[in-house]
Amino acid sequence: MKRTEKEKLVAELKDRMKGASALYYTDFTGLNVKRMTDLRRRLRKAGVEYVVIKNTLALKAVNESGLTTSPLKGPTGVVVAKDAVAAAKLLTDFAKENDAKPTVKGGLYDGAVIDADMVKKLATLPTRDEALGQIAGAFNSVLAMFALALEARAAQLEASN
Secondary structure (H helix, E strand, O other): OOHHHHHHHHHHHHHHHOOOOEEEEEEOOOOOHHHHHHHHHHHHHOOOEEEEOOHHHHHHHHHHOOOOOOOOOOOOEEEEEOOHHHHHHHHHHHHHHOOOOOEEEEEEEOOEEEEHHHHHHHHHOOOHHHHHHHHHHHHHHHHHHHHHHHHHHHHHHHHHO
16 A cells, blocks of 8 residues: 555544544454445444554554554454444444454543453443433333322312312
């Protein structure tokens, strides 16, 4: 690859990283073309980008973005996600279905370096939509209980008159 092509790749990755809440580094060794295509399709459907790039170029893009990370070794795919939890769930679920491949090497979450265990912990959290649904359900149940209490009190007042 020529230097200008490398600089272009670094600039493209840096642009993709703007607005992303997480970057995950994966080792895709052992995935055949069919599985790799399936992974990319699932990630794309969730609004997550997956980029295979040389480690030195990936590190350069990360460093130029003002972030720091540990050195990368071996083949690396970079997952660029706006929704960190959804991307972590996708990677974890896909790995469960495909003999623990791809393996997560680590990454960045809100500017902080994280390891593979933290990515697994993020995968157990509810997604943004699920969390909003849980909050709405909690508010709804509180309001329903309040309405029932008012109704019961009104019934007591009517019975005493």
